[in-house]
């Protein structure tokens with residue numbers, strides 16, 4: 238029984254029998270309490286305390302279809318850039334969405350700094366749309382990306398649009414995202430950045446570790462880092478950021494490269510209300526549209542399987558989302574779950590886990606792949622199943638790669654590049670952002686030129702003016718000793 242189980246005190250599951258006193262004393266209060274336990278939550282959209290949405294290289298705010306607005310990185314209130322060299326804004330008028338239309342190119346290491354209001358798990362999304370501008374063909378970029386001193390991407394390059402999503406713990410009040418060209422001759426780019434606080438329950442503490450022929454409890458999930466590799470709405474439609482509580486995209490099985498054996502199996506679409514339990518998986522863990530569709534086993538000789546091709550030397554977090562939208566009654570659904578041929582759960586009883594139909598539940602597994610990099614998930618009927626019952630189902634499936642070392646998702650990036658310099662840069666920023674009188678600005682320029690001369694040859698972070706093209710040059714404001 239080593240699966241992640243949302244905390245549901247017995248007194249809540251069985252409130253009808255245990256709350257008779259409350260009922261007799263104050264029937265209204267009892268009613269409110271009962272209703273609140275089945276919180277529909279629909280109106281209360283998640284509002285993250287940290288919510289940095291940056292359109293890199295943009296000159297104006299970029300409004301997306303999902304109602305989010307990405308602010309340009311040349312504006313003071315969004316992000317603070319430090320760079321060793323020039324940072325060029327490039328644009329592509331033909332881009333499909335506003336975020337496809339601009340990018341920031343760095344030929345030397347550069348970093349964005351963000352203020353973190355609330356420590357804890359954050360979602361970091363990096364948008365890469367490799368268009369070709371007159372100056373740069375972004376598909377030939379080759380670079381590393383780090384969050385603080387933790388490496389996210391090493392030797393990264395892409396010829397197709399990609400959205401990289403990471404879920405990482407941040408326990409400082411600032412985070413810098415650093416872009417480092419992999420070689421002297423290469424460059425880095427990024428089109429957009431999202432850093433948002435994750436809901437508290439997105440990553441729990443406990444998962445089930447799959448080992449050959451046994452499972453173990455894995456404790457400390459929330460201190461790990463993850464990269465999202467697959468996010469699938471099983472048996473349903475594609476879900477876009479517009480319709481997701483955390484602005485995620487859930488692909489269908491057909492749209493992704495997953496191999497699933499029984500594409501002929503029955504799918505179920507549910508039009509009733511999904512019951513999010515107050516102490517169970519919330520709508521932020523996965524939205525209604527994940528839970529209101531599923532693929533089903535309706536025949537005892539049938540099994541459902543999904544196979545992913547992954548890199549063989551990594552560990553993965555596999556999150557299986559369940560919601561019984563198909564059974565006619567409680568206690569009529571039992572199935573087995575196999576991860577790479579190992580029994581993850583025998584005779585799994587969703588009714589026992591949540592005690593209601595149409596109620597979300599998920600299980601987190603940590604697993605390796607097989608030697609060839611294959612990750613295989615099979616659901617098959619339990620020996621408890623009866624012929625006229627639904628004999629297995631799955632609503633959603635996520636696969637996250639876990640950090641390979643303490644310092645990074647993959648390879649480590651040389652630490653020398655990741656030092657966060659502090660000092661006068663902050664002051665300069667506040668002055669420039671405040672649009673202080675011209676005299677002071679001129680004074681700073683002169684001061685800056687002096688510093689530049691003095692620090693020539695030093696690898697100090699430079700501060701560039703914040704309004705593109707206005708001062709038209711770069712000033713070395715931060716001497717090396719301020720590391």
Ligand SMILES: *[C@@H]1O[C@H](CO)[C@@H](O)[C@H](O)[C@H]1NC(C)=O
Pocket residue numbers: 476477479480
């Ligand atoms: C959002 O979901 C609704 C209901 O499923 C659907 O009709 C609509 O097309 C979706 N919108 C987007 C932008 O995906």
Ligand SMILES: *[C@@H]1O[C@H](CO)[C@@H](O)[C@H](O)[C@H]1NC(C)=O
Pocket residue numbers: 538539540575615617
């Ligand atoms: C799944 O079904 C196939 C045939 O459809 C069968 O060969 C295989 O043994 C089954 N696997 C499990 C784990 O039930």
Ligand SMILES: *[C@@H]1O[C@H](CO)[C@@H](O)[C@H](O)[C@H]1NC(C)=O
Pocket residue numbers: 573583620
């Ligand atoms: C189901 O029952 C068969 C026969 O009793 C047994 O061999 C098998 O191990 C059982 N399988 C599971 C997953 O419980």
Ligand SMILES: *[C@@H]1O[C@H](CO)[C@@H](O)[C@H](O)[C@H]1NC(C)=O
Pocket residue numbers: 460461462640641642643
């Ligand atoms: C991933 O990071 C966590 C937190 O730093 C660390 O405890 C864990 O050992 C790392 N994983 C590996 C495989 O090094």
Ligand SMILES: *[C@@H]1O[C@H](CO)[C@@H](O)[C@H](O)[C@H]1NC(C)=O
Pocket residue numbers: 381391392419648649650651
């Ligand atoms: C990038 O790739 C080169 C050549 O394959 C390798 O030598 C280097 O260690 C890699 N750098 C990182 C940070 O992974």
